[in-house]
Amino acid sequence: MAPRPRNTGSKDLPPNLYRKTDARNGVTYYTYRDPISGRVFGLGKDKEAAIQEANAANYAEAIRPTLTQRINAPTQTASKLFSEWLGEYREVFAERELSADTNKNVGMRINRLAVVFGSKGIKDITTMDVADYLTGMAKEGKAQMARAMRSLLRDVFVEAMARGWVTANPVEATRAARVNIKRERLTLELWKAIYEEATKPWLRRAMELAVLTGQRRNDIAAMLFKDVHDGFLHVVQSKTGARLRINTALRLESIGLDLATVVKQCRDRALSQHLVHHAQPSGRAKAGQPLPLDALSAAFAEARDRAAVKMGIKFGSQPPTFHEQRSLAARLHDAEGRDAQKLLGHRSASMTDLYRDSRGAEWIDVA
Incomplete structure (x- = not known):
């Protein structure tokens, strides 16, 4: 919008800057009128400062987009939630x-x-x-x-x-948090000591299956006798859906057991579909019923603590849990020349490497 014609008294002022003299005290004041909005801004009594302010405002006005430009500008669509x-x-x-x-x-x-x-x-x-x-x-x-x-x-x-909702991924530039692994590893020596302290037969069977097969706690609790056929134990991992066939001839020399023998020992007088089950009534549980996951963990922890006292071991804040048998299985099978990655059902070798890491719990033999 073009500025209005200048009054005679404002010829020495830049466009849009005006002077006004107060008739009561004779003091001259300067004001700036925005040609777009029509708003008037007081700039005080200092002529030179007012001129500088007006020139700066006029420059900004000169680079402001025209009405035609604003009308033709692309419409900014609101971002979907x-x-x-x-x-x-x-x-x-x-x-x-x-x-x-x-x-x-x-x-x-x-x-x-x-x-x-x-x-x-x-x-x-x-x-x-x-x-x-x-x-x-x-x-x-x-x-x-x-x-x-x-x-x-x-x-x-x-x-x-x-699907076209966004054009960039804001997560890519972030860094993954560092995880300080605190839980202590389980050594073979400690495992054998815990096994000796496992007074409940079902805990021994669960420990044997854990070290032989390298499976997770919930998969061990879910193992059924009907899953053993054609010389294999069939496991569908609940976490990943990985489908494994573990040969019942699988043997660990370090503990002197094979899978077929352990499966046979799981059969007792109690009629049950589950390999790991109550051999006799216990509280509300009937003979033959499967073991709750918490019961497996609690019984293992009790046996672990008794073994630690006898061995003179003092654990830190995160003693080895039932799940640590999965890591021990990876290390034992690896030492006997088997593919731990296939046994554990990992998709990547890097994940298996984490389980192979003893975290300083075992001695390293140097020839």
Whole structure:
């Protein structure tokens, strides 16, 4: 908008700057009028300062887009809410046909993301937003959870990019939290001592299966006699869905046991479908019923603590749990020349390497 014609008294002033003299005291004041909005701004009594201010404002006005430019500018569409995409992502994830436990865990993590980022536009979520969220979780001592949430968030945005919701993944530039592994490893010597302290037959069977097969606690508790046929124990891992056939001739010389013998020892007077089961009534449990996971862990911990006292061992804040037998199995089978990765059902060798790592719990023989 062109400035109005200058009055005679304002010829020495830049466009849009005006002077006004107060008739009561004879003091001259300067004002600037915005040609677009019509608003008037007082610039005080200093002429030189007012001229500088006006020139600066006029320069900014000169580079301001014209009305035609603003009309023709592309319309900025509002970013879709992150919560909307999470609704679609749940369906995408369900199509992967993973185990019920995995779907349940991921579902709970998606709920967390909905609480934290759900009200934001998916395009408005920045790398800093993600980094702040993950860093805060790690500082609370939840580094493992921070890694899991980062992995999930990264996949959420990968799928969003594939469907055109976003053009970039803000998670890529973030760093995975460092996890300080605290749980102590289980050595073969300690395992044998715990085995001697295992007074319940079902605990011994569970320990034997754990070290021979290298399977997780819930998979051991779920093993059925009907899963043993054609010379193999068939296992479908609940966590990953990996399908394993473990030869019943599998033997560990370090403990002097083979899988076929252990399966045979699992049969007792109690009629049961489960390899690991109550041999006699116990509380509300009837003979033949499977063992709850917590019962396996608690019985193992009690035997472990008794063995530690006899061996003069003092554990730290994270003593070895029932799950540590999986790592011991990987190391024992590896030492006897077997492929620990296949036995554990890992997709990557790097994961198996983590289980092979004794974390300084075992002596290293040097020739």
